Every structure is written in C-alpha cells, then in structure tokens.
Amino acid sequence: MTRKDSLPVTDAHAVKVTGVSRIFSIKKKPPVTALESVDLTVAPGEFVSLIGPSGCGKSTxxxxxxDLDQPTAGTIEVFGKTARKARIDQDYGIAFQQAGLLPWRTVRANIELPLELHKVGTAERRSRSTELLELVGLGDFGDSYPDQLSGGMQQRVAIARALAESPNLLLMDEPFGALDEMTRERMQNELIRICAETRAAVVFVTHSIPEAVFLSDRVVVMSPRPGRIRSVLPIRLGGPDDRSEHIREDAAFFDGVSAVRESLHGTPDTGNARGVDTR
Incomplete structure (x- = not known):
C-alpha cells in the first residue's frame, strides 16, 4: 500500500510532463540540450524521486x-493546469538544498512569510504556523532565530514554510544534501511522516540511491545529458507506517537499491521482472 492508496479517486494527475525538452543557448557556444523528450506523470499523493548523474537535467x-523556467518544447500540467497557473494558485510548495531562511525573522515568522505575502490575517497566520511547528517537531522553537538551530532543524522550518499554504504538491531539490548522514536519515523519517499526514504528492531530486528508495513510491532514473528517462522503478516497501529506520535492513530495500543502481549504470532490466513502470 502506498501513500496515494488512501486518497480520493481522481482523474487529474498531480504532474503531467509530455514531450518536454529544454535547450539552453549559450553566447558564442553550441546550444546545450539539458532535457530531451521527457514524459512523466505523478499521481496525487505519490512520492516520486528523480535520480541520475550530475548534469542529467533532474533539477532542470x-x-x-x-514554473521557474520554461520548456523549449512540450507541455507541463500540474493538477490539470499549466505550470504557470499552478504557481499563481499556490498549488505547490518548494524546498531547496539550502533552507533559505531569513536570519532576521524568527522561525515562526519565516514559516508565516508566504501567508503574509498573500495578505492572510494575523490570527490565521499564527494558527497555521503553530500547526506546522508541531507537524515538523519544532513546537518549542517558534521564537528562535535560524542561527540558533541546527542544519536539520533549519530544513524542517523550510519544509514547514513550503507547506504553509497547504499545497497538494511538494517540489524538493536535494533538501537533505548538505546534512550529515545521521541527520539526513532522521529527516527522511520526518518527511515520510509529514507526507503521510498532509497527503501531498512529492517530486524529489536526489543523488542518493538509498534515499530515493527509502522515500519513494517510484524512482525515475535519468540518463546522462541530454537528460532522458531511462527507467521508472516501482518501490514496494509498503506504506508510511512500514518505512521506519528498520526497513533499511529489509531485503526489499536492498532489492530496490540494486535495481536503481543497475539502471543508473546503464543496465536496466528488460520486461517486468522488477516491475519497470514507464507510466
């Protein structure tokens, strides 16, 4: 059972990428094709990781x-809308490798920033930030400042800020990449819990095979530039309640890591022996 199994049935994809290419023009140099003919769908409530070698176009x-950039060709829909309309409607939250917190604002004020920018009233902002502080396990730190927090705590604040407007989709670009391994695993556990509670779909960029397998319903393996989807691998580790730290010692976890590693090295399985799924 995956996170999406408990969601209402809907025909709309959280994300639908169709025939997308991105070519960058560089002055006095040949154009660089970052992505070529990419097709991908993400279901509501589904956690999908993008993994591939550096420069393969996953962050692109x-x-x-x-909607921080536009494709050279192809179309992108988010919940049936254009990417531009979804951004305007705040249908997604986004978190990057660096937390990007404003040092002069308290933790609570950082979380409330998106709500403040959209003219949400003071009482409603405070209620929502209190809810989110509890969700990310920082209920006692609302009045602290970013420089008083550890790196992992700062990332939890960034995730809370991304959730401030109750988005149905989280876009995450290596949010744990700068953390030590122990903190990173704790944050992975926290993210599993948060996604189970919010039921948001997630598109997650990572360089870590174990991280992708631990977190995901499906792992999208991308080829070296120009980035194409090499394979899409379902991960069968059960629902969020099953994905405790102990799952990392499970045979199914090691099978998933092996399947992703094989695909990354250019030897994806043929057929459906490991459940290769290109939907």
Missing part, C-alpha cells in the same frame, strides 16, 4: 514543473 525538470 523540477524547475520547469515549478
């Missing part, structure tokens, strides 16, 4: 979904 794809 995330930026296109977020």
């Amino acid at each position: 794809l995330l930026r296109l979904i977020a």
Whole structure:
C-alpha cells in the first residue's frame, strides 16, 4: 500500500510532463540540450524521486514543473493546469538544498512569510504556523532565530514554510544534501511522516540511491545529458507506517537499491521482472 492508496479517486494527475525538452543557448557556444523528450506523470499523493548523474537535467525538470523556467518544447500540467497557473494558485510548495531562511525573522515568522505575502490575517497566520511547528517537531522553537538551530532543524522550518499554504504538491531539490548522514536519515523519517499526514504528492531530486528508495513510491532514473528517462522503478516497501529506520535492513530495500543502481549504470532490466513502470 502506498501513500496515494488512501486518497480520493481522481482523474487529474498531480504532474503531467509530455514531450518536454529544454535547450539552453549559450553566447558564442553550441546550444546545450539539458532535457530531451521527457514524459512523466505523478499521481496525487505519490512520492516520486528523480535520480541520475550530475548534469542529467533532474533539477532542470523540477524547475520547469515549478514554473521557474520554461520548456523549449512540450507541455507541463500540474493538477490539470499549466505550470504557470499552478504557481499563481499556490498549488505547490518548494524546498531547496539550502533552507533559505531569513536570519532576521524568527522561525515562526519565516514559516508565516508566504501567508503574509498573500495578505492572510494575523490570527490565521499564527494558527497555521503553530500547526506546522508541531507537524515538523519544532513546537518549542517558534521564537528562535535560524542561527540558533541546527542544519536539520533549519530544513524542517523550510519544509514547514513550503507547506504553509497547504499545497497538494511538494517540489524538493536535494533538501537533505548538505546534512550529515545521521541527520539526513532522521529527516527522511520526518518527511515520510509529514507526507503521510498532509497527503501531498512529492517530486524529489536526489543523488542518493538509498534515499530515493527509502522515500519513494517510484524512482525515475535519468540518463546522462541530454537528460532522458531511462527507467521508472516501482518501490514496494509498503506504506508510511512500514518505512521506519528498520526497513533499511529489509531485503526489499536492498532489492530496490540494486535495481536503481543497475539502471543508473546503464543496465536496466528488460520486461517486468522488477516491475519497470514507464507510466
């Protein structure tokens, strides 16, 4: 059972990428094709990780979904809307590798920033930030400042801020990449719990195979530039309640890691022996 199994049935994809390419023009140099003919769908409530070698275009794809850049060819829909309309409607939250907190604002004020920018009233902002502080396990730190927090705590604040407007989609670009391994695993556990509670779909960029397998319903393996989807691998580790730290010692976890590693090295399985799924 995956996170999406408990969601209402809907025909709309959380994300639908169709025939997307992105070519960058560089002055006095040949154009660089970052992405070529990418097709991908993400279901509501589904956690999908993008993994591939450096420069394969996975962060570019995330930026296109977020409407931080535009494709050279192809279309992107978020809950049936254009990426631009989804951004305007605040249908997604976004978190990057660096937390990007404003040092002069308290933790609570950082979380409330998106609500403040959209003219949400003071009482409603405070109620929502209190709810989110509890959700990310920082209920006692609302009046602290970012420089008083550890790196992992700062990332939890950034995730809370991304959730402030109750988005149905989270876009995450290596949010734990700068953390030590122990903190990173704790944050993975926290993210599993948060996603189970919010039921948001997630598109997650990572360089870590174990991280992708632990977190995901499906792992999208991308080829070296120009970035194409090499394979899409379902991960069968059960629902969020099953994905405790102990699952990392489970045979199914090691099978998932092996399948992703094989695909990354250019030897994806043929057929459906490991459940290769290209939907």
